[in-house]
Amino acid sequence: MTHILHRFLHKSADERGAALVTILLLVAIMSVGAAVAFERLGFSIKRATAVKTHDQARLYALGGEAMALAAAEQLYRTNAKLLALAGGNKGQVVSYPLDGGQIDGALSDASNCFNINSLVAVQNTVHIADQAAMQRFVRLGAALGLSDFEAEKLAASLTDWLDSDSRPLPSGAEDYDYAALSPAYRAANGLMADISELRLVRGFTPEVRAFLAPYLCVRATAEPIKLNANTLRVSDAPLLVALVGKGLDLEDAQRAIAERPTGGYADNAAFWRHRAFAGLTLDQNIRARVGVKPQAFDAKISVSYHDARVELTSTLALGDDGSADVIARRFGVIY
Known part of the structure; x- marks a missing residue:
């Protein structure tokens, strides 16, 4: 027990x-x-x-x-x-x-920049290459030190990215070129919304983008931007050379900016009267693309x-x- x-x-x-x-x-x-x-x-x-x-x-x-x-x-x-x-x-x-x-x-x-979207003109909702704008872009690149050949290739690639068709311009790039990349993609065939899209365009390497970025911008329309004569910097002279074209060298453009009156230019006519433009025959369309506001x-x-x-x-x-x-x-x- x-x-x-x-x-x-x-x-x-x-x-x-x-x-x-x-x-x-x-x-x-x-x-x-x-x-x-x-x-x-x-x-x-x-x-x-x-x-x-x-x-x-x-x-x-x-x-x-x-x-x-x-x-x-x-x-x-x-x-x-x-x-x-x-x-x-x-x-x-x-x-x-x-x-x-x-x-x-x-x-x-x-106001003082080159509108990338202005490389195309709008006709009945279709974007087509604007040859005059492409030449302005080439002149801008040349004024910055690029060779004409390199500037033309960049202008063509960029215009092909923006225009509505899929036919590449000489030295340009369309869907076929981008489809061969990894990852593959297609050209936008439309206006840019932001300048960061440049990284997708053939030829616009990080070095090229950093080089050109201070002179480029993106606006919602394909209209060229009107430069402001009263806020142009001497370093902006390439934009003026690109606009005027033959007959205006970089030094004269810099002089026109550096010798701006203390109170600024009263109107664009006063700006174009500067001695840097003496002897130049300027189309009214060119004159109209510079303002004072x-x-x-x-x-x-x-x-x-x-x-x-x-x-x-x-x-x-x-x-x-x-x-x-x-x-x-x-x-x-x-x-």
Whole structure:
């Protein structure tokens, strides 16, 4: 009897020990689960806070864009030469403190560039190569130091990318050329929406893009851009050479810009009267492509807000009445 009781008590102790181990194991599992749950909760809170911070920074950037629109209209309407008088090459730079950060903005004239989309003309919704524009592009490349052959190849490839047909121009590139690449793709056969698309066009290597980028831009239409005589920089002289063509060398173009009157040119007729153009017979269409008012502005806005940073670049187009509209918007680094 004693032996049976001993076995019973011993068995009960074993069961109690097993139950204790089981409880301890459950507590450990629950503790780990709770730790993981709290960690996930903390991560979710941080993520939600970061998203909210980024959204607020983005809204501040859009607010900066709205201020840039108002500033662009003010510059156009009150004093068309304000950029030239106020160091227009650097543009208008402003900074505003925020509760938790700062917003910085720069507004500069974006009129002085070669519109890539102007390489084609629109006829009944069809884009066809504009030979005169192609020649202007070739002259631009030559003024920058490219050989005529290289500039012609770039102009042809770029025009083929934009025109509506699939027939390659001499030295150009169409679907067949891009289909042989890996990965393969097709020519757009339409206007560019952003200058970053240049990376897809044959011949526009990173080196070529970096070389030409300061002189190129993309607008929503195929219309050539009217240069602003009052904000042209000496380094922009190749754009003037490309426009005028034969008879104007780079040195004369630089002189016309460098010798701009202190108060700027009153009108384009005053600009064309500069001695650099003496003896040149200029078509009225060429003369009309230089003005003394900005046609577009670039607004570069940077927002630092707590741990978020937002970069916004907007292109603002100006109508004949001075009204400004956003025609392109690109958000940059956000981290």
